[in-house]
Amino acid sequence: MNEQTLHIGCHLSSAKGFLAMGREAVALGADVFAFFTRNPRGGRAKELDPADIEGFLAFQQEHGIGTLVAHAPYTMNACAAKENLRTFARETMDDDLNRLDHLPGNLYNFHPGSHVKQGAETGIELIAQQLNEVLHPEQRTTVLLETMAGKGTEVGRSFEELRAIIDRVEHAELxxxxxxxxxxxxxxxxxxxxLDEVLTEFDRIIGLSRLRAIHLNDSQNGLGSHKDRHARLGEGEIGLEALTRVVRHPALCHLPFILETPNDAAGYAREIAMMREFASK
Known part of the structure; x- marks a missing residue:
């Protein structure tokens, strides 16, 4: 494996536009990046600027920036118990996907949601219902279900739950x-x-062909803790050696790796350079 095959970046603020994010990514040593489609706690999305998008697309090609990983706001709960919250989730996802069609061929990641004591099966049905209402065969963005830690009533804590959602979606190819x-x-x-056994299980239940992106984070908590507290790479319970095996794994190394570690810009630049070095050895 050589350095050029590791596609790694971090979450960037979309407040200043796509071209600014592209420039920041390059300054950090990244060749991919993620961004929230709107304030991560909810709210209206910033108006698109056609000149900004055109400028970014040219910059992206010039600097070899790869797949973008858009992230839905945390407040979007497709399986909320309250209908108005589910309506907000559906309208937000629909709006986000329409906007992302201006940057075709990228990824849209979302947390499946929390069933809020309705039960996982009900949660799975509601999430699939939203996807069936929003996805359409003409769209040019792939929607990603994120694997979840299982805190509270989160749906997506197991590969089986994610598979159950996929099986209920008409346009599952998206x-x-x-x-x-x-x-x-x-x-x-x-x-x-x-790691090999986990990936074998993933392949058996979901299929590795559906794995499209990695959030690369260490964890502050132990195996099976269901806590979801991120740590800087090498400063948590997973450890740097294990995370290096993740980025070097032949089934994963071609994917975009997005850092969500608790860092400032200097910290992200350090982790990006560190993982590039480890991946190249």
């Missing part, structure tokens, strides 16, 4: 998975000692 290393560890998947 769906993929974003695997969060902290989340799967906290959910009980031992990627530290049994």
């Amino acid at each position: 769906l993929g998975i974003c695997l969060d290393t902290c989340h799967v560890w906290d959910a009980g998947y031992d990627i530290q000692n049994h």
Whole structure:
């Protein structure tokens, strides 16, 4: 594996536009990046600027920036108990996907949601219902279900729950998975000692062809803790050695890796350079 095959970046603020994010990514040493489609706690999305998009697309091609990973706001709960919250989730996702068609061929990641004591089966049905209402065959963005840590009543704590959602969606060809290393560890998947076995299980239940992005995070908590507390790479319970095996794994190394570690810009630049070095050895 050589340095050029590791596609790694972090979450950037979309407040200043796509061209500004592209420039920031390059300054950090990144060749991919993620961004929230709107304030992560909810709210209206910023108006699109056609000149900004045109400028970014030219910059992206010039600097070899790869797949973008848009992230839905945390407040979007497709399986909320209250109908008005489900309506907000549906309208937000629909709006986000329409906007992302201006940057075709990228990814849209979202947390499946929390069933709020309705039960996982009801949650799965409601999430699939939203996807069936929003997805359409002409769209040019792949929607990613994120693996979750399983805190509270989160849906998506197991590969089986994610598969159950996919199986209920008519246009399932538009769906993929974003695997969060902290989340799967906290959910009980031992990627530290049994990465190959975890990926074999993922392939059996969901299929590795659906794995489209990785959130690369260490965890503040132990295996199966269901806590979802991210740590800087090498400063948590998963450890740097195990995370290096993740970025070097032949089934994963071609994917975009997005850092969501608790860092400032200098910290992200350090982690990006560190993982590039480890991946190239």
